[in-house]
Structure formats: structure tokens, C-alpha cells
Amino acid sequence: MIQTVPPLERVPRSSRLTMALRAGAWAGITGGHLVATTGRRLARRPHREPGLIELLTRLGPTFVKGGQLLSTRTDVLSERRREQLRQLHDRVAPMSAHTARTTLALAYPGGSPFARIAEEPAGSGSIASVYQAWLPDDTPVAVKVRRPGIGPRMRTDFELLGAGARLAQRLPGLHRVPMCRMVRHVSAAVLQQLDLAQEAVALATLRRNLADVSSFRIPAPLPELSRDDVLVMEWIPGLRRFRPGELTREQRRQIVRQVLQGVYRMLFVDGLVHCDMHPGNLYLSDADVVLLDAGFVVQLDPQVRRLFAEFFLNMSLGRGEQAAEVVLRSAEHVPASCDLAAFRSGVRELVESTHRRTAGQFRLGPFATRLFDLQRRSGIAAAPEFVFPLMSLLVLEGMINEFDVDVDFQAEAIPTLLAVLR
Template structure:
């Protein structure tokens, strides 16, 4: 991020953004090689990294949107990394002082200035309270909200300008920005994250072997989220668990995700290896509720109905659900052609032996069909589906034999009010 970004006016920031974009895009367009779209895709990661954290996070989310972007764009954007230096101690002190008063009034008996996690929006620190409880303290970076809000406004102008660029004219840039930009800004709202954590914990309280850190409500502030510190966490990989322990853990993960998707409608959409962990007992631990999507009841029902009909091989109804839940259906839409293509896709998937279904193979084909017929999925539908793709790869590496559809069906039947045998 530009060192002086928080203090400059929007106009000066706009000039800076325009200059960076023109330099990268101009160089890509005038360079010989692949198509204009291919050259622009290759230039995007370096350009977004130079523009700052808002654009990096937008790019990261867009890299998952294979329903909207061609594969080469998603591949290039997936190279973006959210590696940001830690906040200087003086700046952290200022934020904590604003929240709690001078240091002698802070509720922390100990505070580790070296963060256990450092992102573009916040850093996370281990601390000990006066009563001896160990907590995780998430501190929002000073000045990040006005910078990101201003960048969101400027990005809107940039998205509108893409309609004039060769290779980008067909991309629904404004729609994409509206979806992913809003999701990025929401990750800076620590009060919303606290509320999401509390609601997720309540929703999943009956799911055995699933843990989320509990907020310490009385110590949370606008720029500070204080939570229970969960220690002895392990990376999401098979060792040293037995085959039975691995299967049980993966069943817990799937039961948790399916309950969020099909029953509760409050979905953690950022379950990458950093946020999905296991402890020594094999319990599943969910961290960082900054990117949580609340599914409207209509979308939740559509989502469940799509998966249930897919599991039973009812491709025609799957196609109708996609159409009904779409954010955009073009004029002159070829409904019959789209439905026939989805029916074929679902029939091919239904022919697989139980446990062999692969969402990572199914979803990109569905996304390509949506792009071909001009259907753009609503963000509430797309983000949970795409988070499942990330999760599927992690689970298959942990337990290749897990049956995604088989684990989903009992929850889906419960969601639609049918008896579960």
C-alpha cells in the first residue's frame, strides 16, 4: 500500500491509480504475443499489487470466480498474495490507546507485539488478560477503512472504463466489482466479524468436535476484536492421524459446511488452510470470520435444491434453479439450449460411482456453460459454491475416499423437510 495513501485526497489517489493502470495496461496491449485478453491477464497481478491491498483482495476473490472470468484470468489472479509487513509498534499503540486509554489501563497483562498473523486489513496478536486468560487480539490497520472505501469508489470508475478496452469489453466488470468489492470492505468491519463469530458458534454448538474462538465481548472495540486463543493447532494435513480419525474429521468438516449452507444460511466463505485447522484431538477449528456470507432464505433454498437435484440426477431442475437464482439473464436467452447442456452435465456426473464425484471437475464446466449463455450468478450463490471448491481439494488430500454427495444428502433432506432414513 502507498505509504501516504491515508492522507492524500481522492483526486490525487485517482491520478496515482490511473497512472499505474495506464502503464501496466498500455505495456500489455502494445506487447506482442497472445491475444489482448491474455496479455492483460498476465499484467493484472503486478498492476493490482502496485495499486494496494484493496485491489489485491479484489483480485484474490476474482481468481475464484470461474463463473465470470475465463480460466487464464483466474489462473493469473490466483498468483496474488496478501503478504504485508507488520504494523509498527507505535501505530499499534495508538490504536490500542484509542480503544482502552493509556497503556496502564489496557486489559492485557502481556501483549506480544510480534503478530501471529499479518494481513492487509489487520494483524493478530497473542495476549494475556489480567485474569490469566490467553486471548487473540485482532487489530485493524490504522487508516485502512477510508483508503479502501476511496479505492472502492475509484475502482467503480475503472470498471466502467474497461468497456472501452480490447479484450475486456465482454467482462461484466461493474457487476464483478459490486460483488467482490463489497465482500472485501466487509472484512474490515470487526463488529460484524464479532457478530458472525457469535452466531456461527450458536449455530454449530450441537455439532460435535467443531470449535470456533469465542469473542470477549466486553473488550471488543471498533478497531479491536478480542477472542479466545485456541492453541495446539495443526496444519490441515493427514499426519499424524489414523485413517479412522481422518474420516471422522472430514465428516465433521462436511457436516459443518453443509449445515451452514443448507440449514443455517450463515456461511464461512474463507476456509482455506490458514483458517481451517485441526487440534491434537482431531477437532475441527474454524478461524477468522471476516468473510461470512448470509444467504437469503430464497438463495439458501435454491442452493440446497440445486445440490439435492444434482445428487439425484435431475438435471432439468438443476438448470431451472441456476436460472431462477441468477443475478443476470440476458435478453434472447436460449433456455432450451442451456437446459439441455446442464442435463447432459448432471447425467454424466450422476453416472459416477459414489465417492467419485468431483466438484472441482463439475463446477468449472457449469461455470463455462453460464458464461456461454450469459448467465451471471448472484454473489450469495457463487461465493459459497466457490468456497466448496477450495474445501474439496483440501478434503480429498486429507481423505481421498470421502463421499461429498453422500454426506450432503441427509442434511439436504432435512433442509427440505423430508425424512432421513
């Protein structure tokens, strides 16, 4: 458990930007003269300066979420940095016992439905803490309690990000990139995590959608016991973390394929995409892969889902020309001056260079960066909705590379894609 740090409301707003730059400089993941200068100044300060985890925690849940996502990226951060960021998965300092009791008392003014509830949380994240409780018939349940006042903090963060996007979009070469719309789409999806009633609906929907995916389990919500700031769900015993070193190579391969089967079902069949499949939300129970927390899920528009499936199939089959055509069909804007031949050639070269690569040889992050750069240089405005399936795969890719670098996760998608697109 990490140490409790001063709550966000005590951090002056004027210090937020400096703290954010400090976190980026400390992690070594941001660029630019301003951040570099900030990093050099910070390096000369005494060791009493707070570390990255404390900084992200003080900055609030939006930055904690970013740290969680980055902890999966072997191509972005060193193992030492990622190991530190893993503390953010479910070991963020919990709310005080008094705060939890007060929140529960307000949620159930007529009396608690629980016979008893554990004093210490089973897990704690940036938005909520989860406690084990028992119903009067001694049935164990999981009780997710939202942190009081977390909504205004997160909305302030996205207002700052929106302002930054508006400024960035004025820069040469970025004016056609729909950064403001992307921030709006992502902020709406992330803020949805505050709505525990919506999360209960998402849990129930994912359970139905994935019912026929073998060895993939999602806890059942108990909506009759849930409230606006409390989500009650099935307690799944015997959960253990994903630890590659404790499993045989065949067990790791089987787990990766189970997860991929579930993810490809979400992405290409049902369109209800879980964008937060980091190790804090994925567990093992016996032979089952257990997915917890359905707060950060997005329902894709059917047209977006189909276009993404078409692109992924063409990418998986090494068909660069067809992949380029899908990108052009899905674009929000293709300028009349666009050199279509050069764009198609660039996409073809990119797709063919990554065809038949295993997880250890292929990185989705650099691939997406190169694709976006081709679009930017051609003036092609991509649809912001595509950020969500990409985000889901980017987070998942980090876990895959830890478990089975030999899996061809492009090829694993082909049976599902052919069934959907036939």
C-alpha cells in the same frame, strides 16, 4: 515471515494497473494480449523486479485476498505457485510494534484492559494482526488489531474493479452478465471485514449455529473488551496447521467430513456463509477443527439459500432436468428468445457428466464455468447472490483435494439437504 515492502500509499496510482497486470502475468493465471505482452516485457527485466508476494502485498488487501483464495486452487495454479501464495494466509508482514501500540492506545484511552501483550503477532494478515495478550487474572486472549488506514485502500481497489466491470459489461456476449452487481455484492462483503464489531457478532452467531456440530470449534468473542478497530476473543491453545502429510488417511478422512458437516450446516440450514475457509483460517486443536476469523461471512437471503440447496441436491443426485429448472427459477432475467430446450439439454449433460464423481475426479471451478457459459450463451442473467455459496465451496474444495481425493463431497451433502428440503 516475508520481508516488509513499501506501504501502498507510496505506490503511485498510475502504477497500480501495471502492477496488477504484472502479478497476473507472473502467476500465469490471466489472459489476453495486453497481459501477455506485459508478461513478455517483464520477463526481459532484471531479477530485481519484486516477486508475486511482494507485488500483491504492495497492491493491498484486496489483491492479497485474491492470492489467498487462489492458493487453494489445484486446478488453476501449480503446486509451486500455490506454495508461494500460502505465505499470504497469516504471514503477511505485520504492522510495526509502534503502530500496534499506538492503535491500542487510541482504542483504550482510559487505559489498557490487558496486563501484558506479546510484542510479536501470532498471525498477520492483510487487514489485521493478531496478538496474544493476558487479562489481569492471567486469562489468555487473542487481540485482533486492524491496520490503520486500510479502509480507503480497499475502497479504492473496488472502485477500480467496478470501473473494469463497467467496461467489460459493454463487450459483446457480456452485456447481460450482471458483472457490476456482482462486484458491488462482493465488495460489500469483503469490505465488511473492516468492521470488527460486526465480526464479533458473526463469531457469536456461528458459535450458536454450529454448537451441535461435533468437533467443530469457533473462538468466543469478548465484546465488552472489543473496540471499533480491536477485536478481543478467546485464545485457543495448541493450534496446529492442516498438514496432510502429518496425518493418517483415516484422520484426513475424518477431518474432511467434520469440515463438510459444518459447511453444509452454514450453506443449507443457517444461511450464514463463511466465504474464507482457506488454510490460514482453519486449524486443528486436538480432535477439533477450529475456524478462526469470521470477517468474510455473508447472510444469504432465505430464498437464495433454498434455491441453492435445491440445485445442489439435484446436482448431487444427477438430476440434470430438475437442476436446470432451479437455474431458470433463480435467474434475474430469461429472454423471450432463449432456446430453453437447448439450455435444459446443456445443464442435463453437465450434471450427468459429473454425477457420482469423487473430489479427485470433480472440480467445482470448471463445473461452474461451464454452467455460467451455458447461461451466458442463452442470455440468462444469474442472480449475483449465488457467488457467495460458490465462493465458499471453491475455497474449501482446494483443501479437500489435498486431504481426501476419494470423498464424494456431493453425496456427503445429501442427508443435510434432504432434511432441509423435506
